[in-house]
Amino acid sequence: MVALLSEMLKILFLAGLTLAGTLAIRILAKNLSRKTSYLRIFIQIMSQAFLFYLIAFPLWLSLVVVVLLLATLFFGRFFCGWICPFGFYMDLVSMLRQTLKVRYLSLPESVNRFLHELRYLLFGVLLVWPLFLVNYSNLPNSSSVIFLSGPFNPLRILLAPLVPVIAPWQIFPNSNLNFPYVDQIVYYSNDNYALMAVLVFVGLAVVSSFLVRRFWCRFCPTGVSLAIANKLSAFKWAPVLHIEKDGEKCTKCGICRRVCTAQDTSVYEQKGGRIDSSMCMLCLRCVEMCPCEECLKVKFDGKTLLVSKNWLEPATEKL
């Protein structure tokens, strides 16, 4: 019965993804002005489907991590803006908030910066912590290294955002539901309090991402590990996807600052040139919404992929 339910959940999940994908293609085909946002939703949905199966197998999971780190050298934090399942989940919660016409809260600039700095500390702790847990006499057991189990389990926290909200294995008996970080909370909790700890975490995650856009991303250690991979000077030759600003065309309207889900102000504040910010998740929302013709550009390997358009002025008035 449980197995049947599990299969039905998977089929429902894939059917939902297919439906959402078809809708996204139809929206794109209609050539709506917010094409980039719709394309992003479509890619986020497809990535969920892809990871849904891949993440269940440790070997594939290891491969996914290697591919992600390599891709980050070329595409920056594209993963955070376009693929990360937890990021997508937070975007869905934000869409619900928009539908209910509730205004988001903005964190004070100093708090936002503090959380971003905190990411580096969390990342450092996660890297160092396993070194104290390893029983070095057992180190030849290399499977623990490869599959991030045993003493290397803390490093799995870095992979937690990859867990699709519904995953094909069980956390609680008779249930197929999962949520990012729940695995780790259960692993480190006392059995008596695990369920309570999970419920508190999920509750906080839902409420915080409802009120503050991409709240977890403000201090996520996974995001910072990708930002660091992106900044490795040894790989400066890589043709990184990035945003460029033409300062002379900027009217300081502030739209790019308002639409940024990470509350990154660098596009607004920087006078011009390449935007080089570790907060930026390359969602490209600022480029899509900037109302100044060719003020912002998305570049990859010297080629322009997307430019901002004057969408405030109706096409007829431009003639």
Ligand code: SF4
């Ligand atoms: S910062 Fe973390 S949670 Fe946010 S999108 Fe990146 S990996 Fe996912």
Ligand code: SF4
């Ligand atoms: S949205 Fe464009 S024009 Fe407005 S402040 Fe940002 S970069 Fe300048």
Ligand code: SF4
């Ligand atoms: S700066 Fe622009 S591309 Fe980067 S996260 Fe903010 S809105 Fe997205």
